[in-house]
Amino acid sequence: MKLLDHRAEGAASAPPLLLGPSLGTSCALWDDVAPELSVTHRVVRWDLPGHGGSAAELIGAGATVGDLADLVLALADSLGVERFAYAGVSLGGAVGLHLAVHHPRRVSSLAVICSSAHFNGAKPWQERAALVRREGVASLAATADARWFTPGFTVPRLVRDHQEADPEAYAACCDALAAFDLRERLADISAPTLLIAGREDPATPPAHLRQIADEVPGAALVEIPGASHLAPAERPEAVLTALRAHLDGPSRRGMQVRREVLGDAHVDRAQARQTPFTARFQDFISRYAWGEIWTDPTLPHRERSMITLTALVAHGHYEELAMHVRAARRNGLTPEEIGAVLLQTAVYCGVPAANSAFAAAQRVLAEEDDGRG
Incomplete structure:
Protein backbone atom coordinates (compact mmCIF):
# COMPACT_ATOMS: atom_id res chain seq x y z
CA MET A 1 0.00 0.00 0.00
CA LYS A 2 1.30 3.44 -0.92
CA LEU A 3 1.62 5.90 1.92
CA LEU A 4 1.45 9.66 2.17
CA ASP A 5 4.81 11.26 1.63
CA HIS A 6 6.13 12.63 4.90
CA ARG A 7 9.08 14.14 6.70
CA ALA A 8 10.04 13.06 10.23
CA GLU A 9 12.10 15.21 12.61
CA GLY A 10 13.14 14.80 16.23
CA ALA A 11 14.07 11.83 18.38
CA ALA A 12 12.20 8.60 17.67
CA SER A 13 11.60 8.21 21.42
CA ALA A 14 9.97 11.66 21.77
CA PRO A 15 6.18 12.11 21.93
CA PRO A 16 4.80 11.92 18.37
CA LEU A 17 3.20 14.98 16.77
CA LEU A 18 1.59 14.83 13.33
CA LEU A 19 1.28 18.06 11.29
CA GLY A 20 -1.31 18.38 8.51
CA PRO A 21 -1.18 20.85 5.59
CA SER A 22 -3.66 23.16 3.92
CA LEU A 23 -5.11 22.50 0.48
CA GLY A 24 -2.65 23.56 -2.22
CA THR A 25 0.42 23.43 0.02
CA SER A 26 3.02 20.85 0.98
CA CYS A 27 4.65 20.10 4.30
CA ALA A 28 6.80 23.18 3.61
CA LEU A 29 3.94 25.09 5.25
CA TRP A 30 5.53 24.05 8.56
CA ASP A 31 9.14 24.97 7.70
CA ASP A 32 9.36 27.75 10.31
CA VAL A 33 7.57 25.81 13.06
CA ALA A 34 8.38 22.10 12.80
CA PRO A 35 12.13 22.31 13.55
CA GLU A 36 11.43 24.07 16.84
CA LEU A 37 8.70 21.59 17.80
CA SER A 38 11.04 18.69 17.02
CA VAL A 39 13.21 19.66 20.00
CA THR A 40 10.64 18.02 22.28
CA HIS A 41 8.54 15.94 19.85
CA ARG A 42 8.86 13.40 17.09
CA VAL A 43 7.36 15.61 14.40
CA VAL A 44 5.86 13.98 11.30
CA ARG A 45 4.68 16.32 8.54
CA TRP A 46 2.65 14.78 5.73
CA ASP A 47 1.62 15.85 2.21
CA LEU A 48 -1.89 15.66 0.79
CA PRO A 49 -2.35 13.33 -2.19
CA GLY A 50 -1.10 15.01 -5.35
CA HIS A 51 0.75 17.64 -3.31
CA GLY A 52 4.46 17.69 -2.51
CA GLY A 53 5.74 14.14 -2.71
CA SER A 54 2.45 12.26 -2.18
CA ALA A 55 1.05 10.21 -5.07
CA ALA A 56 -2.08 11.61 -6.72
CA GLU A 57 -3.70 8.17 -6.99
CA LEU A 58 -4.07 7.96 -3.21
CA ILE A 59 -7.33 9.86 -3.61
CA GLY A 60 -10.11 9.95 -6.20
CA ALA A 61 -13.27 11.83 -7.17
CA GLY A 62 -15.88 11.90 -4.42
CA ALA A 63 -13.28 11.57 -1.67
CA THR A 64 -14.09 12.53 1.91
CA VAL A 65 -12.13 13.93 4.82
CA GLY A 66 -12.56 10.49 6.35
CA ASP A 67 -10.60 9.01 3.43
CA LEU A 68 -7.75 11.43 4.14
CA ALA A 69 -7.90 10.59 7.85
CA ASP A 70 -7.56 6.89 6.98
CA LEU A 71 -4.41 7.70 4.99
CA VAL A 72 -3.01 9.54 8.01
CA LEU A 73 -3.75 6.57 10.27
CA ALA A 74 -2.07 4.23 7.78
CA LEU A 75 1.00 6.46 7.86
CA ALA A 76 1.00 6.51 11.69
CA ASP A 77 0.66 2.71 11.77
CA SER A 78 3.59 2.31 9.37
CA LEU A 79 5.72 4.41 11.74
CA GLY A 80 4.66 2.42 14.79
CA VAL A 81 2.77 5.39 16.21
CA GLU A 82 -0.36 4.34 18.10
CA ARG A 83 -1.27 7.58 19.87
CA PHE A 84 -0.22 11.06 18.77
CA ALA A 85 -0.75 14.76 19.15
CA TYR A 86 -2.11 16.36 16.00
CA ALA A 87 -2.08 19.86 14.53
CA GLY A 88 -3.44 20.80 11.11
CA VAL A 89 -4.20 23.83 8.97
CA SER A 90 -7.46 24.26 7.01
CA LEU A 91 -8.09 20.89 5.31
CA GLY A 92 -5.40 19.43 7.56
CA GLY A 93 -7.33 20.79 10.55
CA ALA A 94 -10.52 19.16 9.27
CA VAL A 95 -8.65 15.85 9.17
CA GLY A 96 -7.71 16.39 12.82
CA LEU A 97 -11.32 17.06 13.80
CA HIS A 98 -12.40 13.87 12.03
CA LEU A 99 -9.71 11.85 13.80
CA ALA A 100 -10.67 13.28 17.20
CA VAL A 101 -14.35 12.42 16.64
CA HIS A 102 -14.02 9.00 14.98
CA HIS A 103 -10.71 7.73 16.41
CA PRO A 104 -10.49 9.36 19.86
CA ARG A 105 -8.07 6.77 21.26
CA ARG A 106 -5.49 7.70 18.66
CA VAL A 107 -5.44 11.46 19.35
CA SER A 108 -3.79 12.60 22.59
CA SER A 109 -4.26 16.32 21.84
CA LEU A 110 -5.58 18.39 18.96
CA ALA A 111 -4.75 21.80 17.48
CA VAL A 112 -6.97 23.13 14.69
CA ILE A 113 -5.49 26.09 12.83
CA CYS A 114 -7.33 28.41 10.42
CA SER A 115 -9.91 25.70 9.79
CA SER A 116 -13.59 24.95 10.36
CA ALA A 117 -16.14 22.30 11.23
CA HIS A 118 -17.75 23.18 7.86
CA PHE A 119 -16.43 25.15 4.90
CA ASN A 120 -19.35 27.36 3.83
CA GLY A 121 -21.39 24.66 2.16
CA ALA A 122 -20.83 22.32 -0.75
CA LYS A 123 -21.48 24.57 -3.75
CA PRO A 124 -18.29 26.71 -3.75
CA TRP A 125 -16.12 23.60 -3.48
CA GLN A 126 -18.06 21.73 -6.14
CA GLU A 127 -17.56 24.70 -8.45
CA ARG A 128 -13.85 24.88 -7.65
CA ALA A 129 -13.45 21.14 -8.26
CA ALA A 130 -15.17 21.48 -11.64
CA LEU A 131 -12.96 24.45 -12.56
CA VAL A 132 -9.77 22.59 -11.69
CA ARG A 133 -10.83 19.45 -13.55
CA ARG A 134 -11.58 21.62 -16.58
CA GLU A 135 -8.73 24.14 -16.57
CA GLY A 136 -6.10 22.92 -14.09
CA VAL A 137 -4.79 24.79 -11.05
CA ALA A 138 -3.06 27.70 -12.78
CA SER A 139 -5.84 30.26 -12.37
CA LEU A 140 -6.29 29.39 -8.70
CA ALA A 141 -2.55 29.50 -8.02
CA ALA A 142 -2.48 33.02 -9.47
CA THR A 143 -4.78 34.21 -6.67
CA ALA A 144 -3.12 32.21 -3.88
CA ASP A 145 -1.49 35.21 -2.21
CA ALA A 146 -4.82 37.01 -1.81
CA ARG A 147 -6.49 33.91 -0.33
CA TRP A 148 -3.61 32.86 1.91
CA PHE A 149 -1.79 35.95 3.17
CA THR A 150 -2.29 39.53 4.27
CA PRO A 151 -1.54 42.19 1.60
CA GLY A 152 2.14 42.44 0.71
CA PHE A 153 3.15 39.08 2.22
CA THR A 154 3.96 35.91 0.27
CA VAL A 155 5.90 32.66 0.50
CA PRO A 156 7.05 31.78 -3.02
CA ARG A 157 7.69 28.13 -2.11
CA LEU A 158 4.05 27.64 -1.07
CA VAL A 159 2.73 29.38 -4.19
CA ARG A 160 4.91 27.05 -6.24
CA ASP A 161 3.42 24.07 -4.37
CA HIS A 162 -0.01 25.28 -5.47
CA GLN A 163 1.11 25.57 -9.10
CA GLU A 164 2.54 22.06 -9.04
CA ALA A 165 -0.41 20.31 -7.35
CA ASP A 166 -2.03 17.52 -9.36
CA PRO A 167 -5.39 18.84 -10.67
CA GLU A 168 -7.35 15.61 -10.15
CA ALA A 169 -6.05 15.15 -6.60
CA TYR A 170 -6.66 18.83 -5.83
CA ALA A 171 -10.23 18.50 -7.14
CA ALA A 172 -10.78 15.37 -5.04
CA CYS A 173 -9.67 17.34 -1.96
CA CYS A 174 -12.27 19.96 -2.91
CA ASP A 175 -14.85 17.14 -3.00
CA ALA A 176 -13.82 16.25 0.53
CA LEU A 177 -14.25 19.84 1.74
CA ALA A 178 -17.65 20.06 0.02
CA ALA A 179 -18.95 17.06 1.97
CA PHE A 180 -17.40 17.98 5.32
CA ASP A 181 -19.62 19.08 8.22
CA LEU A 182 -18.85 18.02 11.80
CA ARG A 183 -20.83 20.71 13.61
CA GLU A 184 -23.16 18.16 15.21
CA ARG A 185 -20.27 16.04 16.52
CA LEU A 186 -18.00 18.65 18.09
CA ALA A 187 -19.22 17.93 21.61
CA ASP A 188 -17.96 14.35 21.21
CA ILE A 189 -14.33 15.47 21.05
CA SER A 190 -12.53 14.52 24.26
CA ALA A 191 -8.90 15.34 23.37
CA PRO A 192 -7.48 18.57 24.82
CA THR A 193 -8.16 21.00 21.97
CA LEU A 194 -6.63 24.30 20.87
CA LEU A 195 -8.10 26.50 18.14
CA ILE A 196 -5.86 29.04 16.40
CA ALA A 197 -7.47 31.69 14.19
CA GLY A 198 -5.87 34.21 11.88
CA ARG A 199 -7.60 37.47 12.61
CA GLU A 200 -7.34 38.52 8.93
CA ASP A 201 -8.38 35.14 7.52
CA PRO A 202 -11.14 35.47 4.89
CA ALA A 203 -11.42 31.72 4.21
CA THR A 204 -12.03 30.49 7.76
CA PRO A 205 -12.59 33.64 9.82
CA PRO A 206 -12.25 33.60 13.61
CA ALA A 207 -15.99 33.00 14.01
CA HIS A 208 -15.53 29.51 12.55
CA LEU A 209 -12.86 28.66 15.12
CA ARG A 210 -14.92 30.25 17.87
CA GLN A 211 -17.82 27.95 17.02
CA ILE A 212 -15.59 24.93 17.51
CA ALA A 213 -14.19 26.32 20.76
CA ASP A 214 -17.72 26.87 22.08
CA GLU A 215 -18.76 23.28 21.34
CA VAL A 216 -15.67 21.21 22.21
CA PRO A 217 -15.48 20.69 25.99
CA GLY A 218 -12.62 22.63 27.54
CA ALA A 219 -11.27 23.94 24.23
CA ALA A 220 -9.15 27.10 24.09
CA LEU A 221 -9.06 29.72 21.32
CA VAL A 222 -6.14 31.94 20.29
CA GLU A 223 -6.54 34.69 17.69
CA ILE A 224 -3.37 35.85 15.95
CA PRO A 225 -3.34 39.45 14.69
CA GLY A 226 -1.68 40.09 11.37
CA ALA A 227 -2.29 36.53 10.18
CA SER A 228 -4.44 35.34 7.32
CA HIS A 229 -5.19 31.75 6.27
CA LEU A 230 -1.70 30.24 6.45
CA ALA A 231 -0.77 31.44 9.93
CA PRO A 232 2.18 29.00 10.44
CA ALA A 233 3.90 30.58 7.42
CA GLU A 234 2.93 34.20 8.08
CA ARG A 235 3.20 34.33 11.88
CA PRO A 236 5.29 31.27 12.83
CA GLU A 237 6.45 32.69 16.17
CA ALA A 238 2.90 33.25 17.40
CA VAL A 239 1.76 29.82 16.22
CA LEU A 240 4.79 28.18 17.82
CA THR A 241 4.13 29.91 21.15
CA ALA A 242 0.50 28.77 21.17
CA LEU A 243 1.37 25.20 20.19
CA ARG A 244 4.11 24.90 22.78
CA ALA A 245 1.78 26.03 25.57
CA HIS A 246 -0.84 23.54 24.38
CA LEU A 247 1.46 20.57 23.82
CA ASP A 248 3.30 21.05 27.11
CA GLY A 249 0.03 20.80 29.05
CA PRO A 250 0.45 17.07 29.97
CA SER A 251 3.98 17.75 31.16
CA ARG A 252 2.83 20.62 33.38
CA ARG A 253 -0.08 18.61 34.79
CA GLY A 254 2.25 15.66 35.30
CA MET A 255 4.75 17.78 37.19
CA GLN A 256 1.98 19.03 39.47
CA VAL A 257 0.82 15.49 40.29
CA ARG A 258 4.40 14.31 40.65
CA ARG A 259 4.92 16.94 43.34
CA GLU A 260 1.65 16.04 45.06
CA VAL A 261 2.57 12.37 45.26
CA LEU A 262 6.34 12.43 45.79
CA GLY A 263 6.73 15.78 47.54
CA ASP A 264 8.48 18.97 46.53
CA ALA A 265 11.79 18.00 48.14
Missing part, protein backbone atom coordinates in the same frame (compact mmCIF):
# COMPACT_ATOMS: atom_id res chain seq x y z
CA HIS A 266 12.14 14.81 46.10
CA VAL A 267 11.15 16.45 42.80
CA ASP A 268 13.42 19.43 43.44
CA ARG A 269 16.36 17.06 44.00
CA ALA A 270 15.55 15.21 40.77
CA GLN A 271 15.33 18.47 38.85
CA ALA A 272 18.62 19.70 40.34
CA ARG A 273 20.36 16.51 39.15
CA GLN A 274 18.94 16.89 35.63
CA THR A 275 21.47 17.26 32.82
CA PRO A 276 21.07 17.73 29.07
CA PHE A 277 21.59 13.96 28.81
CA THR A 278 18.70 13.14 31.19
CA ALA A 279 16.38 16.06 30.35
CA ARG A 280 14.32 14.15 27.77
CA PHE A 281 13.88 11.22 30.16
CA GLN A 282 12.66 13.55 32.92
CA ASP A 283 10.18 15.08 30.47
CA PHE A 284 9.08 11.57 29.47
CA ILE A 285 8.36 10.70 33.12
CA SER A 286 6.42 13.89 33.74
CA ARG A 287 4.46 13.63 30.50
CA TYR A 288 3.53 9.95 30.51
CA ALA A 289 3.89 8.39 33.95
CA TRP A 290 2.57 11.42 35.83
CA GLY A 291 0.77 13.39 33.10
CA GLU A 292 -1.29 10.54 31.66
CA ILE A 293 -1.33 7.59 34.08
CA TRP A 294 -1.36 9.21 37.52
CA THR A 295 -3.78 11.94 36.34
CA ASP A 296 -6.30 9.38 35.07
CA PRO A 297 -9.28 9.72 37.45
CA THR A 298 -10.34 6.07 37.05
CA LEU A 299 -8.23 5.08 40.07
CA PRO A 300 -7.52 7.30 43.11
CA HIS A 301 -3.90 7.98 44.03
CA ARG A 302 -4.28 5.75 47.09
CA GLU A 303 -5.05 2.67 44.98
CA ARG A 304 -2.35 3.58 42.48
CA SER A 305 0.18 3.59 45.33
CA MET A 306 -0.78 0.04 46.30
CA ILE A 307 -0.41 -1.15 42.69
CA THR A 308 2.94 0.61 42.35
CA LEU A 309 4.30 -0.92 45.56
CA THR A 310 3.39 -4.39 44.33
CA ALA A 311 4.95 -3.86 40.91
CA LEU A 312 8.19 -2.56 42.42
CA VAL A 313 8.47 -5.56 44.75
CA ALA A 314 7.84 -7.93 41.82
CA HIS A 315 10.74 -6.46 39.89
CA GLY A 316 13.07 -5.99 42.87
CA HIS A 317 13.31 -2.20 42.58
CA TYR A 318 13.81 -1.60 46.29
CA GLU A 319 15.36 1.87 46.06
CA GLU A 320 12.36 3.00 44.03
CA LEU A 321 10.14 1.12 46.50
CA ALA A 322 11.40 3.28 49.37
CA MET A 323 10.43 6.40 47.44
CA HIS A 324 6.95 5.04 46.81
CA VAL A 325 6.48 3.99 50.42
CA ARG A 326 6.88 7.69 51.22
CA ALA A 327 4.46 8.48 48.40
CA ALA A 328 1.97 5.94 49.78
CA ARG A 329 2.04 7.69 53.15
CA ARG A 330 1.40 11.01 51.36
CA ASN A 331 -1.52 9.35 49.56
CA GLY A 332 -3.11 8.30 52.84
CA LEU A 333 -2.00 4.70 53.40
CA THR A 334 -1.29 3.76 57.01
CA PRO A 335 1.78 1.71 57.98
CA GLU A 336 -0.58 -1.20 58.63
CA GLU A 337 -2.02 -0.96 55.13
CA ILE A 338 1.44 -0.77 53.58
CA GLY A 339 2.39 -3.85 55.58
CA ALA A 340 -0.71 -5.67 54.29
CA VAL A 341 0.25 -4.85 50.69
CA LEU A 342 3.78 -6.13 51.22
CA LEU A 343 2.49 -9.26 52.97
CA GLN A 344 0.38 -10.05 49.90
CA THR A 345 3.48 -9.71 47.72
CA ALA A 346 5.00 -12.59 49.71
CA VAL A 347 2.31 -14.83 48.21
CA TYR A 348 2.50 -13.64 44.61
CA CYS A 349 6.07 -12.32 44.28
CA GLY A 350 7.93 -14.61 46.65
CA VAL A 351 9.07 -14.52 50.28
CA PRO A 352 12.64 -13.27 49.59
CA ALA A 353 11.27 -10.35 47.57
CA ALA A 354 8.79 -9.50 50.33
CA ASN A 355 11.53 -9.80 52.96
CA SER A 356 13.65 -7.16 51.13
CA ALA A 357 10.57 -5.02 50.65
CA PHE A 358 9.70 -5.08 54.37
CA ALA A 359 13.27 -4.07 55.20
CA ALA A 360 13.14 -1.10 52.79
CA ALA A 361 9.72 -0.02 54.03
CA GLN A 362 10.76 -0.38 57.66
CA ARG A 363 13.63 2.05 57.11
CA VAL A 364 11.29 4.63 55.58
CA LEU A 365 8.70 4.29 58.34
CA ALA A 366 11.41 4.51 61.01
CA GLU A 367 12.70 7.71 59.43
CA GLU A 368 9.16 9.05 59.52
CA ASP A 369 8.82 8.19 63.23
CA ASP A 370 12.20 9.80 63.96
CA GLY A 371 11.10 12.92 62.15
CA ARG A 372 7.96 13.16 64.21
CA GLY A 373 9.94 12.59 67.39
